[in-house]
Structures are given as structure tokens and as C-alpha cells.
Amino acid sequence: MSSAGGGGDPATRRRILDAAQQLITGRRGAEVTLAEVARAARVSRQALYLHFADRAALFLALVRHADAQRGLAAAIQRVADAPTGVAALREAVAMQSRMNPKIWPLARHFESVRRRDEAAERSWQDRMEGRLTGCRMGVARLAREGTLRRGLTPEVAADLLWTLTSLRTWEDLVLERGWSAKQYEKRLGDVLLMVLTNSGMTRAR
Amino acid sequence: MSSAGGGGDPATRRRILDAAQQLITGRRGAEVTLAEVARAARVSRQALYLHFADRAALFLALVRHADAQRGLAAAIQRVADAPTGVAALREAVAMQSRMNPKIWPLARHFESVRRRDEAAERSWQDRMEGRLTGCRMGVARLAREGTLRRGLTPEVAADLLWTLTSLRTWEDLVLERGWSAKQYEKRLGDVLLMVLTNSGMTRAR
DNA sequence: CAATCACTTGACACCATGTCAAGTGCCGGG
DNA sequence: CCCGGCACTTGACATGGTGTCAAGTGATTG
Incomplete structure (x- = not known):
């Protein structure tokens, strides 16, 4: 029962x-109670339930927020706009490097919830599907440009790219x-080139 | 207070x-309550506290158990006994492939606890250090045999090996x-060779 | 002025963890 | 034979977080 979570003042919600x-x-991913959230927002604990159906819904909204x-969409666009597939790989790694520090604590929290909550699990799968789609596009681009490593099927390449650039x-x-951050970008970028492309190490940067 | 967890009949403990x-x-990593554990073991809930100080201690003991x-030590020995460093890499991947399905549900559970519990966190770090040490040894062996890829420091190589062969x-x-399992062994093994060694499998161009 | 909206206050039920006290049943040593 | 101790049980209880409910308050608006 209870309001599904639509009600309330948008400003308060934010x-x-x-x-x-x-x-x-x-707190680097440690526990946070709803009472603490409410206190930090200078709002009564019950007000949370005016905006979000339950704890899971709140953290779900938090990730989207x-x-x-952080301009995720813009960052993705920047990757897509890279001049070449190889450059897009480097850009994607740089994006992870920039975004992950902010996203990580939320994701950590999310992990502990998604096993218990159907909606959270679905939203998680959505996010994963989204990133995987991006990886497939990146791989397709490499293939189009003829830089995808020989003997690597696009599907496997996408899976590898997906794993190697994951939050984990x-x-x-x-x-x-x-x-x-610099080391991550350089070294992981090198690994990606080695694993995914046949150009090997293009002495970049 | 309370018994630190030493008491009780070893058979019951097992x-x-x-x-x-x-x-x-x-249950693929979902929640388990102590009452459920007790019921499954046909023991009173309180009996758990005769054997383990608290929930975290129980799951900690569970990982070791x-x-x-599963004969972790023996499996590690088998990796060390591989004829060459490259073969050891393949063997290590095969080991992960065999052991991880069993360990995974426990690890998953552990993850959710280690942020709250000091002892659990320490034990986790121990485990990680152990695996990292193993990776360093593997890399050192590659270096000794002259198959470590040029331009790769042992430290970085160990970190990469550690990540690529992680449970995650x-x-x-x-x-x-x-x-x-077969695909994992083959493909990840190939990636490891490509990333860590200069022998590579496909120097194709 | 009345109605409504957004939020507060102060309960309450529920459930899991962890603790406590008083048992019960069994086994070995005196 | 019986006594003491061990392993475990039973049932109660405190604590703390989540989610719900009902009755407010105060500002805005028709």
C-alpha cells in the first residue's frame, strides 16, 4: 500500500x-539508515515515505539522480564522438576513471539491496544491459574500422570489454x-588495445 | 562477552x-537468517552462539570450512607444480573455474557483511593478500623464465593477473x-597470455 | 474561509540479532 | 550409585531498523 512514491515537493525530493x-x-559504502538520511536532509523520517515507496526505491532513485x-549521457556521447574506435576505447576508460569514484559508493550500497528487492534487481539489470549495449557498439565500430583483433568474435569482445571496464x-x-586515475587509464587502456585490437600498442599519450 | 566461540561439540559445529x-x-547468494541455519542444522538458534561469537564469525568459519x-591448498599446489609459468597460468584459470561455483555464494554473503564487521574485513583482506601473493609468485616465475611481456613491471603484472582471475x-x-566453464578457461587463458606474456598466441597481423 | 498539500509528531507492529536464565539429558569419575 | 559438568534446549527479553498509521500544523490557494 502507501503512496507509490510519486507525491511530495520535487525540491524536497532533491x-x-x-x-x-x-x-x-x-562513508565509503558503509551502512546508512533512513533515519540518518532524514536527519541529514533535515526532514522527518516519515517524509521519506512521501517521496519513495521504500528503502530500495530511494537508493534506486539515488543512482539515477x-x-x-554527473552528466552520464554527455560522457557517453563523448565516447561515441571519438574520432576512431581505438580512441573511443581510451575515452571510455577515461570516463570510467572520472565517474566511478562518485558512483561507487552508491553502487556498493545497491549491491547489498538488489538480492532482496525485485525492483532494484531489475533496475540493476537495466543498467548492465545499457553498458553492455555500449560495449557492443564500441566493438562493432572496431570491426567496421578493421581494427578488431582477428579470431575474436564481436560477442566475446563485447563481453571482455564490458568486464574490463566494469566498476568492479x-x-x-x-x-x-x-x-x-592516470595509471588506471594508461594501463587498462593498453590492456584493452592488446586484447581487443590487432593494432597492439599504439604508442599513445 | 559470551563464549568467544570455542565451545561446543566439533561434530555439531560441522x-x-x-x-x-x-x-x-x-539460494544463489540471497539472505539467510540464523534461525534458518539453526533449523536446517536441526539445532536451536541459541546453539549457534555456543559455537560462533556472532553472525560474522559463523560466515567467516564457513569460508574456511x-x-x-574443497582442497584449496592442493589446488594451489597443483598450480605451483605446473611445468612452466605459462602452463601455471592456464592451471590457475582452470582452478578458478572449478572452485568458484562453490565459493561464490559464500563470498557473496561475505561481501555484505565485511563492511559492518571488523573481523570479517580483516579476514577478507587476508584472503586477498594470499591470492595476490600467489599472483606475484606466478609473475616472478614468468620473469624468471623470460616470458613476462616487455614493458610490464612485475607489480603491475601481478595486479592485472589478480584482477583478471578474481572471483568477480x-x-x-x-x-x-x-x-x-570451458569458454571461461580458454578465453580468459588467452587474454592472460596476451596481456602478461610476450609469447602471445596470436602474433597475427 | 475552507480545502488541500506537504510535512511533522508520536505512536505501533514486525523481524533479525544478540543476551540471559533456567532448565533437560547424558556421560564419566568418585 | 550419584554427582558434576557438558552440550544443548526453552522461553523470555532488549535493541535497532523498517514500514505503517492516525492525528496533527502551517502555508498556499480557490
Whole structure:
């Protein structure tokens, strides 16, 4: 029951999302209770339920909010606008490097929810499908330009690209292994070229 | 307070761990409550606290239990015994392919706990350090045998090997993208050779 | 002026974790 | 034989987070 989550003042809604984002970001993925979110947004705990059906819905909205705020669409456009497929690869890695630090805490939180919540799981799958589609387009472009490595089917190449540029890989290398953003961009870009293209290492940068 | 977790009959302890493992495995990483574990082990909920200090301690013991049961040490030995560094890479990938399906549900569960629990976090770091050490040894072997790719420092190579053979990468490719065990072994093995060694398989151009 | 909207206050039920106290049944040593 | 201790059970309870409900308040608007 209860309002599905449509009601409430949009400004308050944004205030809640901003507060939640800042709160979560400030804690590197640790737990955040709804009471804390409410307090941070200077709103009663019950007000959250005027805007979001439940906890999962709030964090779901949060991811979209962050995406929009960070200009995800524009960044993707920039990748698509790269002069060549190979340049697009480099640009895609750079995009991950820029966006992931902000998205990561939210995603972390999301992970713990998606097993319990149907809507969260679906939204997660959507996001994954979206990135995978982008990867397929990138691979198709390489194929069109004749730079896709021989013996690599587009489907496998897309899967590899998808995995190698995933948030998790970024997390492993940057957060766990301490690579700097620059190192991540350079080294992972090199790996991508080696794995996906037959041009090998074009002495870039 | 309370018993630190040493007390109780070892047989019962094993029964609890087995029940918990089966329960978790049967649900692809979804939630499991302690009451359910107790019921599955045909033991009172309170009995769990005779054997484990708390929830985190139980799941921690569970990972070790599964490792021992699956013969992790033996599998690692087999990798070390491979005739060449390149063969060791292939063997390591095969090991992941065999072990990960069993370990994954537990690891998944662990992930959700380690942010809240100091002991769990430490144990997790231990595990990671262990795997990283193994990767460093593998890379050192490649270097000794002169097959480590030129322009790749051992440290970076170890990080890449560590990430590419991680449970998460396996999860992405096998569970999410639907690669079969055979495909995972072949394709990821190929990628490893391409990225880490200069022998490469397809120097095609 | 009345109605409505957005939000607050202060309950409440539910459920999982973790604790406590008082048992029960069994087994070995005196 | 019986006593003490061990492993475990039963049933209660505190705590803390989520989600719900009902009765407000205060500002805006028709």
C-alpha cells in the first residue's frame, strides 16, 4: 500500500537525494539508515515515505539522480564522438576513471539491496544491459574500422570489454591496489588495445 | 562477552557449517537468517552462539570450512607444480573455474557483511593478500623464465593477473554473461597470455 | 474561509540479532 | 550409585531498523 512514491515537493525530493548521496559518499559504502538520511536532509523520517515507496526505491532513485547529475549521457556521447574506435576505447576508460569514484559508493550500497528487492534487481539489470549495449557498439565500430583483433568474435569482445571496464575492475585496481586515475587509464587502456585490437600498442599519450 | 566461540561439540559445529553452506548455496547468494541455519542444522538458534561469537564469525568459519573441504591448498599446489609459468597460468584459470561455483555464494554473503564487521574485513583482506601473493609468485616465475611481456613491471603484472582471475571477473563472465566453464578457461587463458606474456598466441597481423 | 498539500509528531507492529536464565539429558569419575 | 559438568534446549527479553498509521500544523490557494 502507501503512496507509490510519486507525491511530495520535487525540491524536497532533491534535497533528500543530495543529502543521501553526500552521506553515503562520506562513508565509503558503509551502512546508512533512513533515519540518518532524514536527519541529514533535515526532514522527518516519515517524509521519506512521501517521496519513495521504500528503502530500495530511494537508493534506486539515488543512482539515477547521480547519473543525471554527473552528466552520464554527455560522457557517453563523448565516447561515441571519438574520432576512431581505438580512441573511443581510451575515452571510455577515461570516463570510467572520472565517474566511478562518485558512483561507487552508491553502487556498493545497491549491491547489498538488489538480492532482496525485485525492483532494484531489475533496475540493476537495466543498467548492465545499457553498458553492455555500449560495449557492443564500441566493438562493432572496431570491426567496421578493421581494427578488431582477428579470431575474436564481436560477442566475446563485447563481453571482455564490458568486464574490463566494469566498476568492479576499477574498484579492484584503483581502490584495492591503489592505482592512480592516470595509471588506471594508461594501463587498462593498453590492456584493452592488446586484447581487443590487432593494432597492439599504439604508442599513445 | 559470551563464549568467544570455542565451545561446543566439533561434530555439531560441522553440522551447522554444512547446513549453512547448503542453505546458502541453494539460494544463489540471497539472505539467510540464523534461525534458518539453526533449523536446517536441526539445532536451536541459541546453539549457534555456543559455537560462533556472532553472525560474522559463523560466515567467516564457513569460508574456511569450504576452502578446506574443497582442497584449496592442493589446488594451489597443483598450480605451483605446473611445468612452466605459462602452463601455471592456464592451471590457475582452470582452478578458478572449478572452485568458484562453490565459493561464490559464500563470498557473496561475505561481501555484505565485511563492511559492518571488523573481523570479517580483516579476514577478507587476508584472503586477498594470499591470492595476490600467489599472483606475484606466478609473475616472478614468468620473469624468471623470460616470458613476462616487455614493458610490464612485475607489480603491475601481478595486479592485472589478480584482477583478471578474481572471483568477480569470473562472476561477470560466467554468471552474468553466461560463458561456460570451458569458454571461461580458454578465453580468459588467452587474454592472460596476451596481456602478461610476450609469447602471445596470436602474433597475427 | 475552507480545502488541500506537504510535512511533522508520536505512536505501533514486525523481524533479525544478540543476551540471559533456567532448565533437560547424558556421560564419566568418585 | 550419584554427582558434576557438558552440550544443548526453552522461553523470555532488549535493541535497532523498517514500514505503517492516525492525528496533527502551517502555508498556499480557490
